[in-house]
Amino acid sequence: MNQKKAILIVDDDPRNIFALKMVLKARGFECETATTFVEALEVLKSKKNIHLILMDMMMPDVDGYESIEKIKTSGEFNNVPIIAVTAQAMAGDKEKCLEAGADGYVSKPVNIDHLLVFTDKFL
Numbered sequence: 242m243n244q245k246k247a248i249l250i251v252d253d254d255p256r257n258i259f260a261l262k263m264v265l266k267a268r269g270f271e272c273e274t275a276t277t278f279v280e281a282l283e284v285l286k287s288k289k290n291i292h293l294i295l296m297d298m299m300m301p302d303v304d305g306y307e308s309i310e311k312i313k314t315s316g317e318f319n320n321v322p323i324i325a326v327t328a329q330a331m332a333g334d335k336e337k338c339l340e341a342g343a344d345g346y347v348s349k350p351v352n353i354d355h356l357l358v359f360t361d362k363f364l
Contacts, residue, residue: 246364247271247290251281251308252297252326257349261295261326264353270360278303278311285318293363295347295356298327298338306341313342322363326351 248265252258253276262272273288275281277300285291294312298305305325313319322345325338330348338346345359 245271245290246292246360247273247288248360249273249275249281249284249288249291249294251275251278251294251300251305253277253300254297257297257326261351265360268357268360270364276300278308281308281312285312285321291318291321293360294321294323295326296323296343298325298329306337309338309342322359324356324359326356 248270250258250261250272258274262274265272273284273291275284296305296309305327309323309325312321312323323343324345324347325343326347326349327334327338328349335346344363347356347359
């Protein structure tokens, strides 16, 4: 069912990328990665099969909030669902992510069952 569905993981911490990538690949997903918004945009432009983006919210340079807004207003990639993945789990953080244009929210450390609810929903 999820074979050949590609997920783009955008996170500036290679440990987070590694952990998410291993879990998702074990479940049959293809994974692409990026550590910055610019890299993420390059992946989106070069890999036309991205079906879902997992976006870290606290990144240097262009943070996840601005990244989501830019992707969602691009016209070219605005239909790709974006799940905010963040260590920020204070009151109002989920709403802030959704207001920025995220289609879902998962706090770190990532509960894989919670994350898979979104893969089931969007893929």
